[in-house]
Amino acid sequence: xxxxxxxxxxxxxxxxxxxxxxxxxxxxxxxxxxxxxxxxxxxxxxxxxxxxxxxxxxxxxxxxxxxxxxxxxxxxxxxxxxxxxxxxxxxxxxxxxxxxxxxxxxxxxxxxxxxxxxxxxxxxxxxxxxxxxxxxxxxxxxxxxxxxxxxxxxxxxxxxxxxxxxxxxxxxxxxxxxxxxxxxxxxxxxxxxxxxxxxxxxxxxxxxxxxxxxxxxxxxxxxxxxxxxxxxxxxxxxxxxxxxxxxxxxxxxxxxxxxxxxxxxxxxxxxxxxxxxxxxxxxxxxxxxxxxxxxxxxxxxxxxxxxxxxxxxxxxxxxxxxxxxxxxxxxxxxxxxxxxxxxxxxxxxxxxxxxxxxxxxxxxxxxxxxxxxxxxxxxxxxxxxxxxxxxxxxxxxxxxxxxxxxxxxxxxxxxxxxxxxxxxxxxx
Amino acid sequence: xxxxxxxxxxxxxxxxxxxxxxxxxxxxxxxxxxxxxxxxxxxxxxxxxxxxxxxxxxxxxxxxxxxxxxxxxxxxxxxxxxxxxxxxxxxxxxxxxxxxxxxxxxxxxxxxxxxxxxxxxxxxxxxxxxxxxxxxxxxxxxxxxxxxxxxxxxxxxxxxxxxxxxxxxxxxxxxxxxxxxxxxxxxxxxxxxxxxxxxxxxxxxxxxxxxxxxxxxxxxxxxxxxxxxxxxxxxxxxxxxxxxxxxxxxxxxxxxxxxxxxxxxxxxxxxxxxxxxxxxxxxxxxxxxxxxxxxxxxxxxxxxxxxxxxxxxxxxxxxxxxxxxxxxxxxxxxxxxxxxxxxxxxxxxxxxxxxxxxxxx
Numbered sequence: 001x002x003x004x005x006x007x008x009x010x011x012x013x014x015x016x017x018x019x020x021x022x023x024x025x026x027x028x029x030x031x032x033x034x035x036x037x038x039x040x041x042x043x044x045x046x047x048x049x050x051x052x053x054x055x056x057x058x059x060x061x062x063x064x065x066x067x068x069x070x071x072x073x074x075x076x077x078x079x080x081x082x083x084x085x086x087x088x089x090x091x092x093x094x095x096x097x098x099x100x101x102x103x104x105x106x107x108x109x110x111x112x113x114x115x116x117x118x119x120x121x122x123x124x125x126x127x128x129x130x131x132x133x134x135x136x137x138x139x140x141x142x143x144x145x146x147x148x149x150x151x152x153x154x155x156x157x158x159x160x161x162x163x164x165x166x167x168x169x170x171x172x173x174x175x176x177x178x179x180x181x182x183x184x185x186x187x188x189x190x191x192x193x194x195x196x197x198x199x200x201x202x203x204x205x206x207x208x209x210x211x212x213x214x215x216x217x218x219x220x221x222x223x224x225x226x227x228x229x230x231x232x233x234x235x236x237x238x239x240x241x242x243x244x245x246x247x248x249x250x251x252x253x254x255x256x257x258x259x260x261x262x263x264x265x266x267x268x269x270x271x272x273x274x275x276x277x278x279x280x281x282x283x284x285x286x287x288x289x290x291x292x293x294x295x296x297x298x299x300x301x302x303x304x305x306x307x308x309x310x311x312x313x314x315x316x317x318x319x320x321x322x323x324x325x326x327x328x329x330x331x332x333x334x335x336x337x338x339x340x341x342x343x344x345x346x347x348x349x350x351x352x353x354x355x356x357x358x359x360x361x362x363x364x365x366x367x368x369x370x371x372x373x374x375x376x377x378x379x380x381x382x383x384x385x386x387x388x389x390x391x392x393x394x395x396x397x398x399x400x401x402x403x404x405x406x407x408x409x410x411x412x413x414x415x416x417x418x419x420x421x422x423x424x425x426x427x428x
Numbered sequence: 429x430x431x432x433x434x435x436x437x438x439x440x441x442x443x444x445x446x447x448x449x450x451x452x453x454x455x456x457x458x459x460x461x462x463x464x465x466x467x468x469x470x471x472x473x474x475x476x477x478x479x480x481x482x483x484x485x486x487x488x489x490x491x492x493x494x495x496x497x498x499x500x501x502x503x504x505x506x507x508x509x510x511x512x513x514x515x516x517x518x519x520x521x522x523x524x525x526x527x528x529x530x531x532x533x534x535x536x537x538x539x540x541x542x543x544x545x546x547x548x549x550x551x552x553x554x555x556x557x558x559x560x561x562x563x564x565x566x567x568x569x570x571x572x573x574x575x576x577x578x579x580x581x582x583x584x585x586x587x588x589x590x591x592x593x594x595x596x597x598x599x600x601x602x603x604x605x606x607x608x609x610x611x612x613x614x615x616x617x618x619x620x621x622x623x624x625x626x627x628x629x630x631x632x633x634x635x636x637x638x639x640x641x642x643x644x645x646x647x648x649x650x651x652x653x654x655x656x657x658x659x660x661x662x663x664x665x666x667x668x669x670x671x672x673x674x675x676x677x678x679x680x681x682x683x684x685x686x687x688x689x690x691x692x693x694x695x696x697x698x699x700x701x702x703x704x705x706x707x708x709x710x711x712x713x714x715x716x717x718x719x720x721x722x723x724x725x726x727x728x729x730x731x732x733x734x735x736x737x738x739x740x741x742x743x744x745x746x747x748x749x750x751x752x753x754x755x756x757x758x759x760x761x762x763x764x765x766x767x768x769x770x771x772x773x774x775x776x777x778x779x780x781x782x783x784x785x786x787x788x789x
Contacts (some may be wrong), residue, residue, distance in 0.1 A: 046590045114572060119726070192768035193718075195508065195570065199711045200761040207758035213750065334578070341571060374589035379582025387575035391567035 020344040020390075026395045027342070027388035028356070035381045036063035039373055046372065050384055061317070066373050073366025074359040089362055091248035094255055095321060096332075096359035101258040102313030103336025104343065106180075106306045107313050111345040112269065112304035114282035119183055119198025120310040121333025122205030127176030127311025130291040130323035131318045134171035135164050135230040157233035164234040165319060172315025173308040179205065180307015181300055186415045188296035193370065204334070208326050217325075225327035236320040249321045260298070261312075266347040278302050310336070335361070338382045339390050429776030442770050450721055464729070472616045480620055482739035483732060485694045488631045489514050489706070490730035492686030493713035495638040495724045496679035502642065504655040506569045509558050509576030511710025512684045513551045517687030518531070518706060519698045521547030521586040523591065525600045535672030540603055540692050547688025548681055555680025559673050566783040568666055577710075578644040585700030595700035603627065603693040627689025631728070634685060638724035651675050660782040668784050684709070708761065715764040719771055734760045 016226050043051065051060040072079060081330050093293030103120050110117035183201060186192040210225065217294035219228040236251040242251045255301040279300045280288040289295050313332060318325050342356070343349030364378040388394065440715055453460040472480065493510045497778040500507035504734070521543035528539040557574050561567045575628030585595035592598055603625045612622040642648040654671040662668050687706070699705040712734050713727075741756040 042587065042590055045587075118574070154668075186765065188767055191768040192765065196711055196715055197765050197768060199708060200715075200764045203708055203761045204758045207754045207761075210754040211752045213756075334731070337574065338578075374586045376582045376586035376589065380579055380586060381580055381582075383575050383578030383580075386578060387561065387572060390571040390575060391561050391565035393567070394561075394565040397565070416608075 017346075020346075020349075023392045023395055024342050024344065024349075024353075024389060027385050030065065030388050031381050031384035034384055036067065036375060038380065039063045039066050039377065043373075048372065058142065061371070061373050066367055066371055066377070069366045069370045070363035070378075071359060073364035074361075081254050084245045086248075088248055089366065091244045091250040092365065093355075093357075093358045094244075095248075095250040095364040096361040097355045098250070098255045098258045098320070099313050099317055099360075100335055100339050100354035100357050101262055101350055102309055102316060104339030104354050105262060105333045105347060106309035106313065106333075107336045107340035108345045108347060108350055109222040109265065109278075109309060109342065110302055110306040111304075111340055112280045113298065114285060115184070115187065115299065115303060115306075117180065117183070117198055117303060117306045118195055118337065119180065119201050119333075119425045120306070120313070121329075121331065123176040123307040123310030124204035124207045124314035124317070124333045125202075125209055125329045126179045126314070127172035127307075127317045128314030128329065129212065129217070129227070129325045130175030130311070131168040131172035131228060131315040135168040135234050135319070136217075136228050138167055139162055139231045139234060154267045159387065160231060160233040161237060164230070166424045167311055167326070168230070168234065168319055169315045170220050172313075172318070174311070176311015177304045177308035178313060181304040184300040184303025184307075187303070188299040209325075211325060213325075219324070228323075228327045229324045230319065231322070234319065235323050236316065251320055254316055254320050257278045258316075261309075262347050262351050265309075269347065274301075284368065330361075335382065338386050341386050344389075432490060443706070446770055454721075454723070455567045455605075469616060469784065471602070476743065477619070479716075479739055479743050481624070483736040484620065484624065484628050484631075485690075486735035486738045487728075488627045488694065488714055488732040489686040489690040489709045491631050491728045491732055492634050492689070492718070493710050494684045494717040494727040496686070496730060497680030497701040497714055497725060498638065498642065498717050498722045499651060499675045499682070500679035501717070501780055502655045502777055503651045503672045504658060504777055504782065504784065505559070505562055505672055505676050506573065506776075506781050507555075507558065507676060507679050508570055508573030508711075508714065509554070509580075510679060510713060511706060511708065512573075512577040512580030513554055513680055513683035514687035514690070514706045514710045515577075515580040515584050515704050516554055516681070517547040517684040518548040518691030519552035519588070519597070519686035519700070519704075521691045522597050522600055522696075522698050523587070525692065526598055530600045540601075543692055544685075546683035547691065552677055552686025553678035554655055555676050559676040562676075562783075563669055563672055568608060569781055581704065584698065584704060588698070588700050597698040597700075599697045600692070602696040614701075625693040627685075627693035629752070630689055634682060635724050638682065642724060647671075654784075655779055658779050662784075662786055668786060669761055675692045685711075712760060712764055715767055719767050734763065737763055 039061045040059060040063050043059040044057045046060040047058035048058065051058040052062070074089055074093045076083060076089040077182075104126060106120045106123065107117055123401045139160060179201065183194050183197040186197050187194045213225055213227065217227045217228065219226050221228075236254045238244060238255060243252045244277075250321060267275075277288060277291075277293045277298060278301075280291065281293055281295060281302075285295060286296070309331060314329075314335075317329070317332065339357055340351055340355040343351075343353040360378045360381065364375040367373055367377065368375040440539075475490075483654045493514055496513075497507055497510050500510075519620060524546040525539050525543035528534050528542055530539070532539050534542055554576060558572060560568050561572045588595050605623055605625055606629070608622040612618045614622070621628075641653065650666055650671045651674075653666075654668050654675070658668045661671070675758075690709075695705060713731070714732040716734060717727045737760045740759070741753065744756060761780055
């Protein structure tokens with residue numbers, strides 16, 4: 001009997017994982033379809049020399065070309081001649097994937113604890129500045145070289161790499177963690193809605209960091225709002241031979257670290273009592289409290305962990321991409337929300353979703369260079385995906401209607417079909 | 429508040445005081461009104477006129493979005509997407525005015541008012557989308573609201589680039605002051621309330637209309653019941669879904685008036701980079717109505733607080749204080765957090781955020 005129950009439970013769990021994957025894919029497809037229509041229609045309002053003439057209007061944009069650039073441009077156009085694996089576009093895609101894994105994990109951890117951390121962006125901004133400043137100041141005190149016993153001379157570069165990178169990442173995690181703990185504590189002890197406080201803290205983070213920058217940390221040799229550069233040996237090293245070149249601002253080591261962190265968080269959720277308590281507080285706060293979980297401490301702890309992950313994202317943005325902190329931080333934290341929502345807040349799913357949004361970021365650049373379509377399209381697609389993931393009932397309804405009543409209907413059958421199959425599984 | 433707080437929580441006495449003050453104000457509306465007017469006149473008498481007019485103008489999007497948010501949330505649908513509604517209405521209003529011709533009139537109506545009309549219409553369309561997603565497809569309201577915001581955040585600069593080759597729109601001629609004869613001669617308040625731009629009149633009228641609609645009409649009672657006890661409303665024979673649709677669409681109307689009024693009256697152009705020129709005003713509006721405990725007139729007064737802080741940066745800079753602008757600009761946002769800490773979570777309507785499924789269909 002017990003075995004039977006367990007096998008049913010297992011099947012249900014698997015079904016709901018499949019359910020989530022199908023809904024995420026359906027949301028992606030639907031968003032891409034609607035985005036395509038938007039691109040096509042908006043082409044009628046743009047001005048161009050050549051375009052599709054139809055009904056007296058000229059449609060300037062070809063959605064197929066836009067999506068070709070978005071999805072294949074992000075990989076460096078693998079179907080065209082002269083393609084190499086280690087190309088600049090793919091490096092950008094993977095660089096974004098790496099950073100989005102951090103911010104996606106950040107949002108997912110809070111989500112699983114029942115908290116909506118919109119503040120990953122601010123935590124990333126603050127953490128990044130802390131990293132840059134720490135590394136720049138610490139590099140001044142790293143000795144030129146160390147002579148070990150037996151006359152082995154270790155050059156400063158190696159020491160710098162071994163000491164400064166962990167130090168910088170730690171500084172980012174600490175600063176991000178503290179900045180995440182603030183809304184956690186406000187939520188736990190003053191009942192202040194974390195959605196609003198984190199959005200406000202994002203705006204405040206921009207104000208604080210740019211004030212700090214102009215007050216103390218501005219690079220004296222530059223007019224751009226940015227910190228002094230970290231020494232080259234403190235940037236994330238790239239792998240020789242198999243890796244991407246140093247000018248591509250992407251390191252496989254960083255991606256490996258992100259993936260390891262992803263697995264670590266998955267393990268934390270699945271195998272540790274902290275993870276169990278965190279998940280229970282998210283699903284059933286009452287039950288968790290009854291089971292002896294200190295709800296307030298859990299709120300602060302999960303927001304701190306979430307903020308630390310965001311801060312690590314900022315650290316890697318500094319140490320891998322620019323080698324310094326710039327005032328104009330890209331919206332990695334906001335995209336982290338989309339990553340986590342699309343991944344159903346599963347740490348492993350975050351990896352796949354981060355790769356998709358990495359493609360969006362990098363492909364957005366190739367849209368900008370190869371077509372006249374505004375790259376803001378990517379932002380719209382992101383919003384649409386979140387919207388559709390938020391309404392799984394839509395796809396279940398579509399599935400039920402088109403599969404049982406009229407399976408020959410062509411419209412969006414891929415989302416609908418699978419959704420219905422899956423609903424059947426879950427009911428069984 | 430169901431959970432009792434430990435004795436160490438320091439915000440509690442302060443918060444209790446605020447709660448007591450708020451309830452006693454609500455129970456004695458006449459005293460509250462007289463006291464409010466007295467404080468108001470005192471503030472007017474002691475502060476510079478330029479700060480007052482700029483405060484009124486910056487209050488427009490916050491106050492109107494807050495009043496709209498009150499209707500949605502009171503009916504049980506938390507509309508966190510009002511930030512997005514402000515963005516699309518401000519942007520589309522300016523685009524329409526530019527398209528019809530700056531400074532002209534079409535079909536007897538000045539183009540600025542066409543912009544206002546279309547801005548509100550676009551905002552209502554987005555609110556309709558949000559309502560369908562939440563009410564038909566049982567979406568998570570918070571995430572759907574975020575999605576509405578993100579879509580608007582991408583859509584406005586996307587269209588702007590197509591039309592103007594830049595994420596920022598062109599400049600248009602803004603609304604001019606409308607002066608009410610005689611009344612504008614009243615000392616202290618005349619120049620402020622009766623010699624101002626149309627969107628300020630709309631805000632003042634909207635607050636009164638919102639208050640009347642919510643607390644003095646059958647529809648208002650339905651809205652409240654739909655958020656507190658939808659089952660009872662259903663039993664009484666009123667369609668909960670229709671009430672919620674109406675409330676969310678109404679939030680679109682108010683937010684649209686706020687966004688379009690702000691764009692056409694105060695900004696005259698729409699900057700679409702970063703968080704756009706709306707820059708979190710919709711979220712400030714949410715904090716405002718929580719502070720005001722869902723009272724439309726209270727939300728109007730609350731918006732003066734945030735707008736006043738916003739326009740204070742100009743005053744401080746004019747006075748020559750060397751405070752970094754980036755930091756001053758965040759003062760309203762910091763105040764939102766302080767307000768939330770001291771007010772705490774206002775008691776949400778019981779059924780807010782929940783989908784309601786009627787038994788009989």
